[in-house]
Amino acid sequence: MQQTGENPTIESAVSQATPESGTSLWQDAWLRLASNKLAMTGLCILVIIGLIAVLTPWIAPYSYSDQNLELGAIPPSTSHWLGTDTFGRDLLTRIMYGSRISLMVGLLATAVALTIGVFWGTVSGYLGGRADAVMMRSVDILYALPFTIFIILLMVVFGRNLFLLFLAIGAIEWLTMARIVRGEVLSIRQQEYIEAAIAMGLSKPRIIFRHVLPNILGVVIVYTTLTIPNVILLESFLSFLGLGVQPPQSSWGLLISSGVETMEEYPWLLFFPAAILSATLFALNFLGDGLRDALDPRAYRD
Amino acid sequence: MSLLTVTDLRVYFHTRNGIIKAVDGVDFELQRSTTLGIVGESGSGKSVTCQSLLGLLPIPPARIESGRAMFAGTDLLQAGEQVLRKIRGHRIAMIFQDPMTSLNPYLTIGTQLLEPLHIHLHFSRKAAMTRVLQVMDEVGIADPARRINCYPHEFSGGMRQRVMIAMALLTNPEILIADEPTTALDVTIQAQILELIKNLQARHNLAVIFITHDLGVIAGLADHILVMHRGKVVEQGSAETIFYRPQADYTKNLLNSVLITANPRKFVAQASGNAGHLLSVENLKTYYRLPTGFFNRAGGQIIKAVDDVTLELQQGEILGLVGESGSGKSTTGRSIMRLTQVTSGVIRLQGVDLLTLERRKLRTIRPEIQMIFQNPYASLNPRLTIQDTLAEAILIKGKLTTADLQNQILQLLQDVGLDASHLRKYPHEFSGGQRQRIAIARAIALRPKLLIADEPVSSLDVTIRAQILRLLRELNDKYALSMLFISHDLSVIRYITDRTAVMYRGKIVELADTETLFQSPQHPYTQALLSAIPVPDPVKERQRRFMPYSPKS
Numbered sequence: 111m112q113q114t115g116e117n118p119t120i121e122s123a124v125s126q127a128t129p130e131s132g133t134s135l136w137q138d139a140w141l142r143l144a145s146n147k148l149a150m151t152g153l154c155i156l157v158i159i160g161l162i163a164v165l166t167p168w169i170a171p172y173s174y175s176d177q178n179l180e181l182g183a184i185p186p187s188t189s190h191w192l193g194t195d196t197f198g199r200d201l202l203t204r205i206m207y208g209s210r211i212s213l214m215v216g217l218l219a220t221a222v223a224l225t226i227g228v229f230w231g232t233v234s235g236y237l238g239g240r241a242d243a244v245m246m247r248s249v250d251i252l253y254a255l256p257f258t259i260f261i262i263l264l265m266v267v268f269g270r271n272l273f274l275l276f277l278a279i280g281a282i283e284w285l286t287m288a289r290i291v292r293g294e295v296l297s298i299r300q301q302e303y304i305e306a307a308i309a310m311g312l313s314k315p316r317i318i319f320r321h322v323l324p325n326i327l328g329v330v331i332v333y334t335t336l337t338i339p340n341v342i343l344l345e346s347f348l349s350f351l352g353l354g355v356q357p358p359q360s361s362w363g364l365l366i367s368s369g370v371e372t373m374e375e376y377p378w379l380l381f382f383p384a385a386i387l388s389a390t391l392f393a394l395n396f397l398g399d400g401l402r403d404a405l406d407p408r409a410y411r412d
Numbered sequence: 413m414s415l416l417t418v419t420d421l422r423v424y425f426h427t428r429n430g431i432i433k434a435v436d437g438v439d440f441e442l443q444r445s446t447t448l449g450i451v452g453e454s455g456s457g458k459s460v461t462c463q464s465l466l467g468l469l470p471i472p473p474a475r476i477e478s479g480r481a482m483f484a485g486t487d488l489l490q491a492g493e494q495v496l497r498k499i500r501g502h503r504i505a506m507i508f509q510d511p512m513t514s515l516n517p518y519l520t521i522g523t524q525l526l527e528p529l530h531i532h533l534h535f536s537r538k539a540a541m542t543r544v545l546q547v548m549d550e551v552g553i554a555d556p557a558r559r560i561n562c563y564p565h566e567f568s569g570g571m572r573q574r575v576m577i578a579m580a581l582l583t584n585p586e587i588l589i590a591d592e593p594t595t596a597l598d599v600t601i602q603a604q605i606l607e608l609i610k611n612l613q614a615r616h617n618l619a620v621i622f623i624t625h626d627l628g629v630i631a632g633l634a635d636h637i638l639v640m641h642r643g644k645v646v647e648q649g650s651a652e653t654i655f656y657r658p659q660a661d662y663t664k665n666l667l668n669s670v671l672i673t674a675n676p677r678k679f680v681a682q683a684s685g686n687a688g689h690l691l692s693v694e695n696l697k698t699y700y701r702l703p704t705g706f707f708n709r710a711g712g713q714i715i716k717a718v719d720d721v722t723l724e725l726q727q728g729e730i731l732g733l734v735g736e737s738g739s740g741k742s743t744t745g746r747s748i749m750r751l752t753q754v755t756s757g758v759i760r761l762q763g764v765d766l767l768t769l770e771r772r773k774l775r776t777i778r779p780e781i782q783m784i785f786q787n788p789y790a791s792l793n794p795r796l797t798i799q800d801t802l803a804e805a806i807l808i809k810g811k812l813t814t815a816d817l818q819n820q821i822l823q824l825l826q827d828v829g830l831d832a833s834h835l836r837k838y839p840h841e842f843s844g845g846q847r848q849r850i851a852i853a854r855a856i857a858l859r860p861k862l863l864i865a866d867e868p869v870s871s872l873d874v875t876i877r878a879q880i881l882r883l884l885r886e887l888n889d890k891y892a893l894s895m896l897f898i899s900h901d902l903s904v905i906r907y908i909t910d911r912t913a914v915m916y917r918g919k920i921v922e923l924a925d926t927e928t929l930f931q932s933p934q935h936p937y938t939q940a941l942l943s944a945i946p947v948p949d950p951v952k953e954r955q956r957r958f959m960p961y962s963p964k965s
Contacts, residue, residue, distance in 0.1 A: 302791035306851070310808055310858060311747055311778035320804070324795040407838035408794055 161188020222280025
């Protein structure tokens with residue numbers, strides 16, 4: 111190695127920077143995210159809601175299933191902060207239990223959709239040609255299936271099971287993700303830095319993970335934050351059809367749809383579950399926007 | 413009395429990152445039937461100046477801070493939208509750089525040409541039609557009655573620019589503003605368009621404002637020249653004054669950057685004793701079949717992008733590959749890189765046939781040939797710091813200790829003239845020239861034997877261009893690095909290469925030592941190409957005659 115003759119302060123400053131591959135993007139991204147107040151507020155709200163959901167069995171004020179018809183539906187008071195429903199069950203408790211199901215659906219089903227969709231879309235878009243044609247036609251075919259029938263079939267064959275529900279919803283949502291990712295990969299593929307990577311003799315997996323995936327993150331994150339609320343609402347629809355969660359268990363979607371029925375007499379039964387769902391979605395969107403900007407070095411310039 | 417008088421024009425862009433003084437105190441006068449050339453590099457404010465005259469500025473962020481632009485008793489800067497609309501496209505017309513995007517792809521040429529006549533002059537349908545056909549004929553569009561029903565995509569780039577010029581001329585304007593009208597065109601087409609503009613100006617007594625970055629283009633056209641740099645006019649005067657007696661340092665620098673490319677390179681590449689060539693390409697053919705489709709009539713047609721190309725390259729030699737767009741020069745480069753499917757032929761790198769190599773072997777040999785691309789904005793991964801980009805390239809050759817890796821990275825940066833403070837930055841924080849340096853550093857990180865440079869300086873300003881070319885030549889000397897240098901720009905080719913191959917429609921029509929080729933071109937196409945190069949010298953440029961080439965087929 112030739113002596114560079116650089117002055118020692120620069121050299122030592124440089125060697126402090128980790129040469130390890132891939133770290134800098136995430137470190138930089140975290141620093142940028144931390145300086146985004148709106149995104150951090152979103153993150154805090156999500157963490158709080160998540161913590162409450164996890165700790166519910168220990169901190170819930172009442173039982174979620176015990177009925178007390180004499181209590182009837184009472185408006186918010188000091189003993190029942192958010193009031194009770196028509197069966198006299200504490201609404202706060204039911205929202206807390208409901209958040210467990212809703213968040214779990216939101217996370218797991220989205221995780222399933224994300225994993226399959228990104229994998230399928232990336233491979234299809236990057237390989238191109240015949241592989242692409244086959245993979246995308248299979249997505250088209252799945253799109254054409256009416257999904258309620260698909261889920262009913264799954265439930266009939268495998269029996270009703272909460273985890274199966276998550277998988278089934280995820281198995282539907284990944285289709286759109288795959289298409290979006292593929293389109294994005296196709297345009298990234300044309301970039302000269304991908305050709306440069308091929309010319310350097312990098313392997314396909316390395317090119318995909320290091321040069322393609324980081325550059326589609328923005329789209330993936332935005333679409334993910336749109337998918338989570340979608341999935342939460344889908345669950346309530348399926349529960350409404352009797353395919354999802356059954357009473358006395360609850361989820362946000364179920365609480366909202368039963369709240370709608372008694373909206374005029376007992377408005378708090380609709381208002382509080384809807385408010386908590388909205389708050390979650392807002393927080394998700396702020397966090398999503400923040401993440402997208404944080405992961406794009408071009409978005410920040412000081 | 414002058415036709416247009418601009419005094420103290422200032423246009424600032426108010427952005428989040430502060431105020432950018434795009435135009436900062438510009439004065440000029442435009443006389444009837446003369447051509448004013450505005451020369452400057454990107455960001456000099458030459459386009460913004462003209463946009464502000466026609467009310468085309470994006471406001472906000474732009475804001476006209478001060479100035480007057482008097483045209484026929486009206487201040488264009490103060491005029492309301494109603495007044496401007498009567499002037500714009502009627503008394504002052506404009507043509508743009510990119511003829512591909514300045515026409516609406518969904519409307520026929522005829523519809524687009526008739527529109528201004530209806531709007532500004534309230535022509536009857538018949539009168540408008542007659543006028544359109546007349547102007548189309550005048551700008552050299554053959555068979556206008558039939559062509560008028562064609563869509564923009566059915567025209568070539570040069571023809572589209574003719575359509576744009578026709579559109580500008582329809583209303584008999586007094587001023588024609590041409591914003592880099594030939595930059596996106598091939599050099600032979602450029603020569604034709606320049607001649608057309610010159611003829612039309614003389615015939616119609618037009619006043620032309622011609623914006624360009626290319627001193628050669630302006631030399632033969634302009635009577636008066638304005639040199640702009642960072643929003644200010646650094647110098648203005650007659651063409652002769654600017655070219656023969658420049659006063660400002662910036663003008664001198666600009667002229668030197670162009671002229672340096674005319675200095676012949678000393679032939680240094682000698683066969684270094686070892687027998688055989690570094691690279692030999694024999695009968696290379698790369699054909700594309702247009703995709704077949706149910707509704708696609710052109711489907712299945714075969715395009716012969718590279719058609720029987722044979723060339724050889726020695727250690728330390730720089731071979732130029734010159735041609736116009738579509739000549740197959742880039743495809744030749746990409747075929748040698750095996751970035752595209754080759755139809756037939758033999759490509760040997762030090763005796764190893766690249767085309768028959770299996771995939772794994774190919775990957776191990778790839779580092780031997782590296783590539784530099786045209787667009788430095790697309791050739792670096794925007795999510796990786798410079799440090800990561802270079803480290804990735806270096807580590808392909810094998811694992812290294814952290815200290816060794818750092819040393820190599822620093823050495824690379826030094827080789828390409830960057831310093832260590834840049835390491836933690838991302839590509840978007842660099843200028844185009846700096847990015848091209850990084851791309852070069854990445855390419856030489858693998859210690860390749862052959863570097864394929866595909867139009868590496870085409871998107872750079874002239875002063876930066878000269879620096880990058882000098883850098884490539886230094887690296888060639890220092891590491892005996894062989895290069896295949898692909899370019900459409902003959903002056904660049906002349907400056908950097910030892911031998912030059914001229915490509916035309918997929919074939920090499922002439923291959924010779926660069927100086928021999930420029931002194932006594934043999935093939936008529938080469939002669940046409942050479943006669944089309946604009947010379948940055950007003951007297952010579954005004955006398956230059958372009959000899960078009962039409963193949964006998």
